[in-house]
Amino acid sequence: xxxxFGMDCLEIKDLTVAIHGQRxxxxxxxxxxxxxxxxxMGPNGSGKSTLAKVLAGHQDYEVxxxxxxxxxxxxxxxxxxxxxxAGFFLAFQYPYEIPGVSNANFxxxxxxxxxxxxxxxxxxxxxxxxxxxxxxxxxxRKFTGRSVNEGFSGGEKKRNEILQMAVLEPVxxxxxxxxxxxxxxxxxxxxxxxxxxxxxxxxxLLITHYQRLLNYIEPDFxxxxxxxxxxxxxxxxxxxxxxxxxYDWIKEGALATA
Amino acid sequence: xxxxxxxxxxxxxxQSQGNFAYPEDYELDAGRGLGPETLxxxxxxxxxxxxxxxxxxxxxxxxxxxPMPTHWASAELDEIKFQEIRYYLAKxxxxxxxxxxxxxxVKRTFERLGIPERERGFLAGVxxxxxxxxxxxxxxxxxxxxxxxxxxxxxxxxxxxxxxRKWFGKVIPSGDNKFAALNSAVFSGGSFIYVPPGVKVxxxxxxxxxxxxxxxxxFERTLIIVxxxxxxxxxxxxxxxxxxxxxLHSAVVELVAMPHAKIQYITVQNWSxxxxxxxxxxxxxxxxxxxxxxxxxxxxxxTMKYPxxxxxxxxxxxxxxxxxxxxxxxxxxxxxKMIHAADETTSNIVSKSISIGEGRATYRGQVHIPxxxxxxxxxxxxxxxxxxxxxxxxxxxxxxxxxNRHATQHEASVSQVSEEQIFYMRQRGLSEAxxxxxSVNGFVNDLVREFPxxxxxxxxRLIDLEMEGSVG
Numbered sequence: 001x002x003x004x005f006g007m008d009c010l011e012i013k014d015l016t017v018a019i020h021g022q023r024x025x026x027x028x029x030x031x032x033x034x035x036x037x038x039x040x041m042g043p044n045g046s047g048k049s050t051l052a053k054v055l056a057g058h059q060d061y062e063v064x065x066x067x068x069x070x071x072x073x074x075x076x077x078x079x080x081x082x083x084x085x086a087g088f089f090l091a092f093q094y095p096y097e098i099p100g101v102s103n104a105n106f107x108x109x110x111x112x113x114x115x116x117x118x119x120x121x122x123x124x125x126x127x128x129x130x131x132x133x134x135x136x137x138x139x140x141r142k143f144t145g146r147s148v149n150e151g152f153s154g155g156e157k158k159r160n161e162i163l164q165m166a167v168l169e170p171v172x173x174x175x176x177x178x179x180x181x182x183x184x185x186x187x188x189x190x191x192x193x194x195x196x197x198x199x200x201x202x203x204x205l206l207i208t209h210y211q212r213l214l215n216y217i218e219p220d221f222x223x224x225x226x227x228x229x230x231x232x233x234x235x236x237x238x239x240x241x242x243x244x245x246x247y248d249w250i251k252e253g254a255l256a257t258a
Numbered sequence: 259x260x261x262x263x264x265x266x267x268x269x270x271x272x273q274s275q276g277n278f279a280y281p282e283d284y285e286l287d288a289g290r291g292l293g294p295e296t297l298x299x300x301x302x303x304x305x306x307x308x309x310x311x312x313x314x315x316x317x318x319x320x321x322x323x324x325p326m327p328t329h330w331a332s333a334e335l336d337e338i339k340f341q342e343i344r345y346y347l348a349k350x351x352x353x354x355x356x357x358x359x360x361x362x363x364v365k366r367t368f369e370r371l372g373i374p375e376r377e378r379g380f381l382a383g384v385x386x387x388x389x390x391x392x393x394x395x396x397x398x399x400x401x402x403x404x405x406x407x408x409x410x411x412x413x414x415x416x417x418x419x420x421x422x423r424k425w426f427g428k429v430i431p432s433g434d435n436k437f438a439a440l441n442s443a444v445f446s447g448g449s450f451i452y453v454p455p456g457v458k459v460x461x462x463x464x465x466x467x468x469x470x471x472x473x474x475x476x477f478e479r480t481l482i483i484v485x486x487x488x489x490x491x492x493x494x495x496x497x498x499x500x501x502x503x504x505x506l507h508s509a510v511v512e513l514v515a516m517p518h519a520k521i522q523y524i525t526v527q528n529w530s531x532x533x534x535x536x537x538x539x540x541x542x543x544x545x546x547x548x549x550x551x552x553x554x555x556x557x558x559x560x561t562m563k564y565p566x567x568x569x570x571x572x573x574x575x576x577x578x579x580x581x582x583x584x585x586x587x588x589x590x591x592x593x594x595k596m597i598h599a600a601d602e603t604t605s606n607i608v609s610k611s612i613s614i615g616e617g618r619a620t621y622r623g624q625v626h627i628p629x630x631x632x633x634x635x636x637x638x639x640x641x642x643x644x645x646x647x648x649x650x651x652x653x654x655x656x657x658x659x660x661x662n663r664h665a666t667q668h669e670a671s672v673s674q675v676s677e678e679q680i681f682y683m684r685q686r687g688l689s690e691a692x693x694x695x696x697s698v699n700g701f702v703n704d705l706v707r708e709f710p711x712x713x714x715x716x717x718x719r720l721i722d723l724e725m726e727g728s729v730g
Contacts, residue, residue, distance in 0.1 A: 056685050059677070084687040096682040100700030106686070109696055113687040147700070164686060 007072045009033040010088075010172045010203055015066035016228075017047075017054050024050040026228030027066070032172065035200040039214055040207050041239065042225035043247040048207045049093060051225070052176040056090040057083055070172060085114055087171030091161040091178050097149040103160070104130065104144035107167050114168075133166045136196065138189050155186035162193040173197075174205045179213035191216030211243040226250040291341045294318065297443055300346045304412050304446070307419070317432040317442030324436040327562075334560050334589070338534055343506055345444040345477070401459075406490075407452040408463055411479045414450025421452050425483055429512040429542045429568070437536040437562075441477045441510040448478030448509065453488040455516075462491040462524075462710060480511040484519040491522040493713065505533045513541035513549055517571060520548045526713055528720050529558035531587050537563045540595070543603075545571025552708050553580040555590050556720050564622060566595030569603035576605040581702050581717075584617030585724055593622035593654075594638075602633040609640040610702050611651060614724065618650045621670075629660035636666040643701045644674045645694070673701075695725040 010032040017025040024047045032038045042048050054061045055068060057080035068075040075083060098106060107130065112121055131141055137159050149157050158178055165173055175194070179187055194204065194217050206217060214222070214236065222239050224232040224247075231250060232238070289296075297314040300306075326335050401408055407418060414422050432442035453459055484490050507529070515521050521541060529535050535558040541549035551565035567576025578594035596605035611619035621640045636659075642651035653670050675697045683693035698721050699706070706714045 056681075058681060080681060080684040081687050081689050081693075084685050090685050092682065092685075096676075096679045098679060098683065098697060098700055100703035101696050106683075106696070109688055109692065110686040113689065113692065168686065 009069075009071070010075075010205070011067075011069045012051075012055075013067040013069070015051075015054070015068065016064040017050060017066075018062045018064050019050070019060055023064070024061075024228055025054070028225070028229045030205075030223060030230055032203040032205050034171070034203045036220040037198065037204040037206065037217060039219040039222045039239070040205060040225050040230075041209065041211075041222060041242055043250065044209065046225045047228045048209075048225055049176055052090055052093075052174050052207055055083075055088065055174055056080060081113070084110075084168075084170075089165050089168060089170030089173040091158075091165055091173065091175040093176040093178075093180065095149050095157045095161055097147070097152075099147050099150055101148050102145050103148055106148045107164065110164070110168060130167060133163055137163055137166070137193050139163055154181035155183065158182055158190055159186065159193075162190050166193060166197060169197075171201065172203045172205070174207065176207045177209065178206070179208055179210065187213065188216060211239040214239045224250070290344055292318075292343070292345055292444070296345050300444060300446060303346070304415075306415065309423070310415060313427065313432070314443050317439050320433050321436060321439035321443055324433075324439060326436060335534070335536075338506055346446055404457045404459070405454040406457060406459060407450065409450050411448040411450045411481065412446065414481065418450070418452065421483060422450060422481065425512065425514050426481055427512075429514060429540050430510055430538050434538060437508045438510055438538040441479060441508050441538070445477045445479035445510065447476070448480040448511075449482070449492070450480070451482040451484075451490065451492065453484045453490045453519075455485040456487045457485075458489040459491070462493050464493045476505075476507045476509070478509045480509070481514075482512070482521060482523070483514045484516060484521050486516045487518045488516075489520040491524065491710075493524040493710065494526075505530075507533055507535045507537070509537045509539075511537070511539040513539075515541060515543045515547035515549050515574075517544045518546040519544070520550075522550045522552065523565075524552045524709060524713065526554045526556075526709070526717060526720075527558070527561075528556040529561070531557055531559055531585070533558045535561040535563065537561075539563065539565040541565075541567045541576070543567055543569050543571065543574035543576060545600070546573045547571065548575040548577075550577040550579070551594075553578065553592070554583075554709070554717060555581070555592055556583045556724065557585070558588060558590070560589045560591065562591045564593045564595050564624070566597065566624075567605065568597045568599055569605065570599050572600045573602045573604075574600060575603070578607045578609070579705055579708050580609045581705050582609070582611040582619050583698075583721065583724060584611070584613050584619045586615035586617055589618045589620070591620040591622060593620075593624070595624045596626065596636060598625075598627040598631060598634045598636070601631050603631075604635045606636070607638045607640070608705060609638075610643070610705055611640075612643045612645065612698055612701065613651050614645040616650075618652075620651070621653045621655070623655045623657070625655075625657040625659070625666065627659045627661070627664050627666070631661065632663035634659075634664040636664075638666075638668045640670045641701070642670075642672045643698065644672065645698075675701075691722075691725050695722045698725060 012028060012030045015025050015028045016023065028051065040048055040051070050061060054063065055075065063076055070086065070088060073086065075088065078086065108121060108126065111126065115121070130144065134141055134143065139159055149160060152160060161178065178190060182190060191213065206213065206219065208214070219236055222234055222236060223230045224242070294315060297318060301311045301314065409417065427442060430438050432439045451463060482490065482492060511523070513521050513523060527535065539551065543549045549567045553563070553565055555561050555563065565578050569576050576596050580592055580594070582590035582592045584590040590611060593609065594607045596607065598605065605625065607623060609621050611621060613619045619642060623638060625636045625638065627634045627636065636657065638655060638657065640653055644651060651672060655668055657666055657668060659666050675694065679697060680690060680693045683696060684690060688696065699718055706717055709717060
């Protein structure tokens with residue numbers, strides 16, 4: 001059992017999660033302090049995406065036991081949208097399309113949801129900031145008028161997730177397989193977008209299957225998820241080791257020694 | 259005559275039952291029920307000519323003869339109790355001419371309806387119907403200069419019979435359907451508009467009306483004639499307070515577009531869920547003329563409305579753009595009728611419906627292109643959005659195309675707001691209701707753009723209100 005880090009971290013304590021009666025996460029514990037980038041790696045089916053969705057509050061997952069504290073707040077007791085407004089962000093592995101709702105409108109509504117009653121968005125500064133971020137991410141400004149993710153290529157969708165993250169400035173961001181389906185140029189753009197947002201006031205959790213992403217976003221810690229729990233934690237060199245050895249060692253009894 | 263107990267019932271409205279109900283002192287009242295004496299009463303009050311009295315009585319005979327259209331629509335129609343309805347109710351005043359003269363309680367109702375400040379500006383040139391008689395009517399000076407006539411239908415009948423009589427009841431004859439016959443017998447209120455040749459009216463003409471008396475039927479009659487090469491946009495919007503007993507709204511709207519004229523008729527309706535909204539709307543487009551119906555139906559217990567265009571002249575164009583939103587306890591049975599009656603005529607139908615909870619939306623369309631014509635085109639698109647599994651949607655397109663010198667296409671789709679989509683939006687901080695609203699607004703977005711700015715804002719607000727109640 002980890003000691004409590006208190007206010008400045010996303011702290012997952014002994015989390016057990018099931019879907020349709022089947023346990024996916026089994027006593028997972030992990031702490032992501034502000035200012036750090038953690039990566040979770042692991043074989044397919046190890047529960048990586050489940051972790052992302054549970055943290056965001058997806059209704060299909062049943063939290064059997066455990067706790068998640070975001071800066072000391074009980075994250076699991078909050079509604080999906082409350083979590084977001086409190087500073088939790090999930091970059092989706094498969095972002096959804098919202099036909100007829102423009103990117104700009106969607107982002108404006110998301111920003112507006114964070115304002116107090118009586119407050120209004122200043123349209124001029126909103127667009128100025130939005131265009132600036134789009135330019136940095138290499139997203140054509142015309143995308144503001146296009147429906148959210150509709151007809152976007154895989155790479156465009158992922159870049160759009162990073163754009164949303166940049167606009168909403170979360171305190172903790174989980175990126176679920178953001179690297180999948182990206183060519184090397186798009187990967188670089190996405191990584192730069194994340195790197196620009198690294199700050200002592202923000203924590204990142206990158207979920208990835210491959211080491212490739214970590215060449216561009218250098219993590220402080222790497223965790224290996226297998227069988228629903230963290231089986232190994234190490235520095236960035238762990239990624240290279242995994243790249244060489246693959247995940248087979250897990251199956252060969254490493255679980256027991258973790 | 260107006261002091262019977264039924265009237266007192268109407269005056270002593272239970273405030274707790276309605277959102278916007280205020281007690282009203284109806285000075286003129288035809289009592290409940292329908293018979294020749296009801297018609298005589300209305301004609302008497304309005305001081306109508308003999309021809310219009312005859313018109314009413316002939317229509318009543320047709321109404322009594324025609325069966326209810328329950329064989330293809332909803333059996334709910336049988337629940338309308340015609341003998342319990344009040345067919346005429348008026349303030350008994352001549353329509354006022356300026357905003358200052360509008361009675362305070364009427365203004366207060368507009369306030370409650372949340373008509374935005376800038377729209378009240380529009381009201382300066384508006385014909386607003388308060389119950390069955392226009393309580394407020396004002397024509398902008400420029401209309402007078404241009405020769406544009408914009409008055410209520412009673413005044414139109416009285417002051418402009420030479421224009422009125424030629425087209426009145428010609429596009430929609432009294433025998434068209436049972437409710438058109440009913441309207442023809444008891445109509446009061448509604449607008450009469452005439453635009454002289456070549457005049458392009460810049461400002462949209464607006465009418466607000468509402469129902470605010472228990473068991474009170476509203477039977478307005480609108481006739482719009484736009485002469486050669488002229489253009490006009492007409493907008494009507496209404497919202498009704500909630501009452502427990504069923505309320506009947508049965509309007510007839512006739513449009514006549516002379517050669518190369520353009521008419522846009524825009525409706526945003528938000529009825530309370532006990533209203534039967536049974537409306538007949540049809541336009542006649544002469545050569546090169548264009549008629550567009552832009553129609554948004556929210557609420558009501560049952561709406562049956564199929565705006566139509568008869569394309570009588572070569573190269574005439576007809577269009578129906580409609581949005582229907584049905585919540586639990588509501589049935590929107592809407593659609594379009596496109597009658598091609600000349601060569602190279604073009605029609606376009608785009609219909610989007612949203613069913614929430616146990617709401618039911620039906621699209622019923624008719625496109626008729628006879629064999630002897632050539633070069634006619636029709637495009638029909640109907641999309642339905644279901645908000646949860648209890649809602650229901652049906653599509654009954656009837657496209658009759660004879661001959662092979664025409665082009666028609668028809669597309670239909672049914673989609674659902676997925677839980678994953680809502681989850682995604684909520685993850686960005688939107689509440690469930692806000693996420694739902696945004697999805698629904700997105701679904702109708704391309705059609706909402708067709709509405710004038712102030713209406714699209716209002717429409718968005720109405721959708722937001724409907725969504726608020728549908729989640730959580």
